Amino acid sequence: MTYIRDLLAAGRTFSFEFFPPKTDEAARELEKTLRELEPLHPSFVSVTYGAGGSTRDRTRDIVVHIERETTMTAMAHLTCIAHTREQLSQIISEYHQAGIRNLLALAGDPPAGVDDYPHDLRYAYELVELIREHDDFSIGVAAHPELHPRSPDRESDRRHLAEKLALADFAITQFFFEPDPYLRMIDELDALGCSKPVIPGVIPVTNAKQVERFAQLAGAEFPRHLAARFEAVADDPAAVRAIGVEIATDLCQRLLEEGVPGVHFYTLNRSRATREIYANLGLVAGSAEQP
């Protein structure tokens, strides 16, 4: 059994995130992506969980498939809003029985326009506590360098994050485009006595409009000077991709120089941009060694 907390204790991690596909064609595409990324020997990969459990079975099936049928270690995302405590306990037990030992514990988002949903657990830290009651898992949580959109202020955002991290093993961040918000968050956590590893999340932009929309939803700033670079080549998808890979490579390089504990790539179920960034960074397939 591989625990992500042990991987982080041993050195820097490189990881990839996927989402459950909705169609057969998308499932074939994901399988192809998995096979193309497997030779990079990521430390672990993760699979997202649809809001309110909408991908409950698909997330589990893909996580178990990766863990059993590839050489990669898989982590399942799990959200607690709109689930009963009993439902969550059952999902956690199923993962344990299937040999999964790594979970990303998240609050998720309240279903839009619906009041009538289970309120057993409201915050991610409560899900971390529930998982700890169960079995032995390595548990990650989410961090938002540019503050969570529901946080009323910076102080409470950081305090709740530090409290959540004290219960968990590590965090992975929402994506961001400049190192400063991440580095400031690490300093703020440090000042609160929290030194658990916080892995930065990096998204290679291959479609500027799409990522700008994601950023708006996630409360991340898509800097004007980057948006202008994409706008200048908006009609040329190859040029957009090339700029996206260059910007992500540059961000990774700066973060690695700062000594980050790992890098988590939001792949959007495609392999090419991540493979190109790996090559640019000189990461050696077959080891997690970094330049």
Ligand SMILES: Cc1cc2nc3c(=O)[nH]c(=O)nc-3n(C[C@H](O)[C@H](O)[C@H](O)COP(=O)(O)OP(=O)(O)OC[C@H]3O[C@@H](n4cnc5c(N)ncnc54)[C@H](O)[C@@H]3O)c2cc1C
């Ligand atoms: C790496 C990563 C992966 C993600 N994967 C998924 C996914 O697979 N599926 C999905 O649906 N969403 C996912 N999300 C999005 C996430 O579910 C949303 O951002 C959600 O709105 C909050 O989740 P959280 O775990 O950060 O919540 P929490 O840590 O619970 O925080 C949410 C808000 O509550 C506040 N808060 C926390 N504790 C308290 C307290 N005790 N009292 C008062 N306020 C408190 C926080 O400050 C924050 O403002 C992911 C996010 C990240 C960064």
